[in-house]
Every structure is written in C-alpha cells, then in structure tokens.
Amino acid sequence: MSVVTRFAPSPTGYVHVGSQRTALYNYIFARQQGGKFILRVEDTDQNRYVEGAVENLLFSLEQLGIEFDAGPGKEDDKGPYFQSKRNDIYAKKVQKLMDQGHAYRCFCTPERLDALRKEQMENQAPTGYDGKCRTIPNEESEERAKTEKFVVRLKTPDQGFCEFKDIVRGDVKIAWSQVDDQVLVKSDGFPTYHLANVVDDHYMQVTHVIRGEEWLPSVPKHLFLYECFAWEAPQMVHLPLLLNTDRSKLSKRQGDVAVEDYLKKGYTPEALNNFLALLGWNPGGKNEIYSMDELIETFDINKITKAGAVFDVQKLNWMNGQYIKNMEVEKYLKEARKWLGDVIVNEEKLDTALMAVKTSLTTFKDIPEKLAVFTGEPAIPNSEANEMLELESTKLVFMAYVEKIAALEDLKVDDFKTIMKEVQTETGVKGKNLWMPVRIGLTGEMHGPELGYIVEYLGKEENIKRIMSYKL
C-alpha cells in the first residue's frame, strides 16, 4: 500500500513552528516513500474561527515550499478537505456507532461535569465521565433528544489495556480505565477532533499519522473507533514536542512561534526548514546543512528522537547566516532588495553594496544596518582612527592614492586592488598602515565590509573628495 501522510492543522490564524515541523516530517516522509501528502483543515470548532486563517496557512506552506498533493484548492475524490464541510459523513458514522451500541447520547450539563471532575480530583481518582447517561434506554434517549441539548459519547471499554505500537515511542500501554467516554459530537452538532480525525484519516487512506506528542494519550480512543468501524488503523508516529528555553511547551508567551514571524525577521524558509527538521532527528555526520531534497533522501522515520527539543534561536541564526552566505548571487540580490527599508542607497551601485555585506548577515533584516557604511556621510573618526590619520605615512598614501584614482576612468573592485599595490610600491607603506588610513579616510570607521566594494560603490569623485578632505 502506498504511503499517505497528512498535515491537519486547525486554522488558528498562523502556522506555529511546531506545526511546521510536523508538516515537514509528513511531507518529507511522503516524498521519500513516493507517497501522497495531503492537507486537511480541521475547522470543527466554530468558536475558534479566525478570519483569513486558511489563506494564511496556505501562504505559509507555499513560502516554505511544502507542497501538498491534495487539499484546499486541490480537491480530488477524497475531499472536501475542510472538516466543516464533511458533517454528513460524520453524522452517518455516528449513527452507525449508536446503532452498534458503541456510542450514546449524553444529556449531562456542564455544571454536573465540572462538579464531577472536582469530586474525582478530591478523591484522588482518575478524572473522566462517569457514564451516567450510558444506561438511558433508546426510546427515552430519542424522546429527550427532541427537546434537550445533548452530546454523543463513545462508550469506551472499562477493563484491560490498550496496547499499541508507535514508531517513535515503541510499545505503549494504556489502561482503558483511564480512557474517558470521549465526546464525539458536540451539542452544536459538529464532531470533535477525535471522531473527525479518525473518519477522515480512514477515507483519505492515510497510512501514517505523524503528529505531536500531545496526542499520544488520545490514541486509545482513536484505535477503539477504528475497531468499531472495522477499519485498519494507520501507523502511529508521535513526535517529541518543541520546547521553550525553560523546557515548557513552546508557546507564544516566550517569543515568536509563528512561521510568519520568522520570515518577517529575515530568516529564509530553507534555513527554517533545515533547522526544524533537525530538531528531533539527525542523519549523523559533520554536516548539518541539508536542502529539502537531501532531507528527503536521508530522513529516517525510525530514528526520530523521543525527548522534547528546545528551540534554540542561536543555532537558527548560524544556520540562516550559512544559507545567506551560500545563496546564489541572483537569488540573494533579489531577496536582499526587499529588505532595504528606508535606507537610501545609490540604485546603480546597490548590488555592489549588497554583495559587500553578504557574508556578514545573520538575517536579511540586518541589511539596513550593515548598509549604513555605504550611505550618507562618513563617520567622525574616533581617537584611534585619528592617530592612524596623523601618521606621516598616511599623507604619502593619500597623495599617491588620489593620484592613481584621478587617472582612472572607472573604478572597480579589481582596479582598487591594483591601485593599492601600486601605492604600496611607490610609498613603501604596507599592511595595516597602508589599508587602514584609506578605510578611515573613506568611511571614518575602522571596521566594515571589504574596502574594494566601498571604493567601487563610492565612485571616483567621491573617493577623491573624501580623501582630500583629510589631506592637510
């Protein structure tokens, strides 16, 4: 049977980086196995409807290069891919469960449920529904359903254990006594996650359920549903959670968690994917930079880690810098231009300036700051810089430099190198005493991008002007 995986987020308005990793693993595994990857929107909670959430979801996935084979906008005979549009399917299945005696209507009020839970806690007993409505006769149930609000619950086994195999966790064993009579249909008529998920996964022929560890305790309910329907259950793959620095579940409170936040901060989708993919799995070896294709090639679903992983932005920073440094020039220039902000630069020489800062970027957002040296007036030299300027040799260097530049038609990075060699020969000044005064003379600073770029960017006239201003 060919592999089918799915990413099934609820549309909350943004894509959590933890979700991104889940999506990524699903995607990578499907591609690797030559299978299918589908996107399903789990929008069964009407209270959580967020305007534009689906568009945002689709957009984020597109930017990340995580392509689905079927899903919203890519419908096929297994759709629709919105759970809110599949209610008739769920209704039929629920009816079947009720007919079989595996599900029942529950008329208990939220107040009673709260009180029950409180009492259970006090008695140090497991919490969960006590099964009060389990025994209501059919006719009575039918009758009350006409006037009263109700939910439909799953009648889970009371005794024994649910044992199953998870590709990440290995053998897992949970006592049925711990498993609640889960609500399957809410009083508004919509299914809960548990029902919709199982039904959809079956009809969409999902073979591997790859999702976050928070779902592990719910697996027995799901497996029981598969059993009731006489369906074959998919493989379970529960991923370790992504953690904050303090090791709690990665949350909004402690920093950015949305994919769009990171993209807005100038991280590349490639770096983000790469970084996240390696949180929970690693092919071993020295290299840690993997393209999507390489991830697909080397990924091993059997080697996913069990422990939660801290989302450490330092490593992301390093990785993102690597991606920018190694980015193809055309692509880099195109992307970098989007990040200029209100920095005013010489449009004609912009590429030169951008190339000059390429190796020094952590994220694209650093661009304006790094570009500062190319824009506006030179900085005022500090005392150390002034000392350099006052050296005897500096005068010689400046004179020779201006002379060479003046004789030139155009000024390119390579010309500059040649010129400096000539200046060195003529003046006998070399090393730091040769280069640093020129740097300071042109920028006022002792640090900055490679001089050649700056020289080319400034152009002949500006070079002369700036150097002359120091020539006494």
Added chain:
RNA sequence: GUCCCGUUCGUUCAGCGGUUAGGACUCAGGAUUUUCAUUCCUGCAACAGGGGUUCGAUUCCCCUACGGGAUACCA
C-alpha cells in the same frame, strides 16, 4: 490528584554491552585577512541518582528524582 511520555556537554543530534563518549551551535584561544565578518585550527564542556542483570553497563531491567504532556462539548 490520576495516567502517559521523556532524561548523553548550556543547546541540539550521534552512540544502540567493551569508545580517549563523537559532531554541530554557543563560548574561549589562535591562524588567515587592510578591519569587522567569513574561513580554518585548537580548547572548555555531558551519560540525573540508586539498585540490579552481566566478566563488563551511557547502552538492558526496576525504583527514585526531575522535566514535559494529557486529563475540555480546543485542536
């Protein structure tokens, strides 16, 4: 409270009964470079604790501690 899951350098990932416990990030030092950055080299740094099993445990089992998750008519 109850149940489930987890625990190797600060972080991340290797290791799958015998290793000087390895790589990457961070940090420190050094080399290269006109400077910063890049690049390269070197270094610091870990098997949570206690019992077993075994000739031998980081690796297998149990207990404890700690951490996390689930306990919703949210997913």
